[in-house]
Every structure is written in structure tokens, then in C-alpha cells.
Amino acid sequence: MEKQDQGKDWILRTQSSGVERIEAFFHGSGYAMHRHDTYALGITMAGVQSFQYKKSLRNSLPGNTMALYPDEPHDGQAGTEVGFRYRMLYVEPSVLQDALGGVALPYIEGGISTDPRMFHALRNLLEQMDGNVEPLQQDDGIFELAAAMDAVSGKRPRRHAADFHAAQQAREYIHASLDRTLTLDELAQACGRDRWSLTRDFRSFFGTSPYRYLSMRRLDMARRLMTQGKSLVTVAAMTGFADQSHMTRLFTKTYGIAPARWLRMVQPVK
Incomplete structure (x- = not known):
């Protein structure tokens, strides 16, 4: 994704498997009153994101999550002169309902949450804005988000028989x-x-989740192949990653160090 000029308002949009993602920056008024038939779930990345919702003015700060219920009118504007930047996920209620298993849709009071479970679940789904999200990765993220929303909404936890x-x-x-x-x-x-x-x-x-487990096993294999002298491009192809950059991002996120640097530093046990 290319960097955008912070002096101008802009919107970036991607869509994959029925889930729409946007990242945007606005000065002043961004949106007039409108509503979606989807959930609008977002994180404020910079500035103050203000909006009218349920007859009150809400202000979302960096680290907050927004959870606007389907078909509820809302608008959007900057809370300060410097503008605001945010990412938003639009997801059909039926998608979350599949994960919830037939219970009432979660409702987040006031449309803003400071609960870290909501923030982390939503951030994971919004990390990749280039549309390059594996199907299992997205399903895993949807399940985490549905579970977080269900918990944050104050419902009593439900038990299930595990197989x-x-x-x-x-x-x-x-x-x-x-x-x-x-x-x-x-x-x-x-x-x-x-x-x-x-x-x-x-x-x-x-x-852990199926996708997280799959990712970690891929990285285990990648490290073995790297120490055997395989190139990073070859390793990425052999371990199921979309490309070398995909592998590098996940490797760095998991271990805190890029694969090339890790390979230079690792020493065989004698």
C-alpha cells in the first residue's frame, strides 16, 4: 500500500470473501448521516474520530474500537483540527452469526469499546489492507472477533461439548x-x-486457532529449510506462504527479527 498525502482526505478499500476493509484519513467532516446493513467495526489510528450515534456525540481515540450495530444511523468527522485516521471492517451480520451459532447478535453499548479483547481481535483482521488474506486466516479472525464481541457485550459465557x-x-x-x-x-x-x-x-x-497453528508449523519448517541453505524465495514457496514478503512479515511478527538477520545470527550447536 502506498503512503498517502496526510494533507488531503483519502480512502483505501479492499474486499475479500465478503468482508470489506477500508483505511481513511479525513479533516473536518467526513460523512453525513448514513447507515449500513452491516456491522461497521473499526479502530482509530490517529487523531480524534467523532460521530453522532444513538442521539449522542461519541469520540474515539487511538486504541479504541468502534462497533456500530447494523442499520443504526451515524456520521463521521474529525474531533480536532489535525484530522483523524482509521481502519474499518464492514461485515455482514450473517457472517458473525455463523460463528456465534444462533444466538442474539452482540450489541456494544455506546458504539465504542476500550476492551483489549475487541481491539486485538479487530486489529488482527485489519492488519493486512492489501487484500492478501488467506481464507483460513480470515475465518480464524472472524471467529475471534465474534467471540470478543459476544464477551464484551456482557452475555454469559456458553459451554460447548468439544470433540x-x-x-x-x-x-x-x-x-x-x-x-x-x-x-x-x-x-x-x-x-x-x-x-x-x-x-x-x-x-x-x-x-490456539487452526490458522495460528498452521502458521507456526510453517515457520518451524521455514527455519529448518533456511538452515539447510535454501534461499528465502524457495523457502517461502515450499512452506505455503504467498511470497517471500508474506513469510518475512509473519516471521518478524512472531520472532521479533527478520528471517535474513536470524539466519546470519543463528549458530549450530556443536
Whole structure:
């Protein structure tokens, strides 16, 4: 994504698998009163983001999350002269409902939350604005977001019966699929479970999500191949990443150091 001129108002937009993402910067008035038939879920990145919602003026600061309920009128404007920058996710209620499993849609009082669960779940979905999001990664993020919204809305936690056999099958299937794109639908079909039940199963028994587990196993393989002398381009292709930059971003985020630097620093045990 190219850097934008902060002196002008701008909007960047991407769409993947029915989920729309935008990043935007505005001085003054951004939007007149309007409404969506989707959830509008966002994070304020800089400045003060002000909007009329439920007959009151709301002010979102960096680190806050916005969760506007479907079909609720709202506008948008800068709360200070320096303008505001934000990222927003528009997601159909049915997408979250699939993950929630038939309960009432979560409602966040006031449209703004300071709960870190909401912020982290939404930030993970909004990190990549280039549309290069793997299907399993997006499904994983949607599940986390739905769970966070359900928890933050104040509902009583619900228990579910977890299927260890299905989770174990999913784990084995992931190990056999490290070098290619894997979807949650494919994984669920292989294990004989519906997609969201399998996600819950996997988290219950292995402590992480299917996509996170897949990513970590890919990185394990990548490190082995790197120490064997394979080039970073070759390693990325052999471990199922979209390209070298995709692998580098995840490697750096996970280990706090870029793969090329890690490779220069790592020493074999004698």
C-alpha cells in the first residue's frame, strides 16, 4: 500500500470473501448521516474520530474500537483540527452469526469499546489492507472477533461439548498441508464437523486457532529449510506462504527479527 498525502482526505478499500476493509484519513467532516446493513467495526489510528450515534456525540481515540450495530444511523468527522485516521471492517451480520451459532447478535453499548479483547481481535483482521488474506486466516479472525464481541457485550459465557477426535484429525490434516492454501471448509469436511464447531474443538484441545497453528508449523519448517541453505524465495514457496514478503512479515511478527538477520545470527550447536 502506498503512503498517502496526510494533507488531503483519502480512502483505501479492499474486499475479500465478503468482508470489506477500508483505511481513511479525513479533516473536518467526513460523512453525513448514513447507515449500513452491516456491522461497521473499526479502530482509530490517529487523531480524534467523532460521530453522532444513538442521539449522542461519541469520540474515539487511538486504541479504541468502534462497533456500530447494523442499520443504526451515524456520521463521521474529525474531533480536532489535525484530522483523524482509521481502519474499518464492514461485515455482514450473517457472517458473525455463523460463528456465534444462533444466538442474539452482540450489541456494544455506546458504539465504542476500550476492551483489549475487541481491539486485538479487530486489529488482527485489519492488519493486512492489501487484500492478501488467506481464507483460513480470515475465518480464524472472524471467529475471534465474534467471540470478543459476544464477551464484551456482557452475555454469559456458553459451554460447548468439544470433540477431541475431530481436533486431532484437524491437527494431522494441517501437518499434511503445510505447503499449500488450506480453508476452514476443507478442514471441517475432512474431520466431519461444521466449521465453527471444529474451530472451538481445536482451541479447546490445542490452545490456539487452526490458522495460528498452521502458521507456526510453517515457520518451524521455514527455519529448518533456511538452515539447510535454501534461499528465502524457495523457502517461502515450499512452506505455503504467498511470497517471500508474506513469510518475512509473519516471521518478524512472531520472532521479533527478520528471517535474513536470524539466519546470519543463528549458530549450530556443536
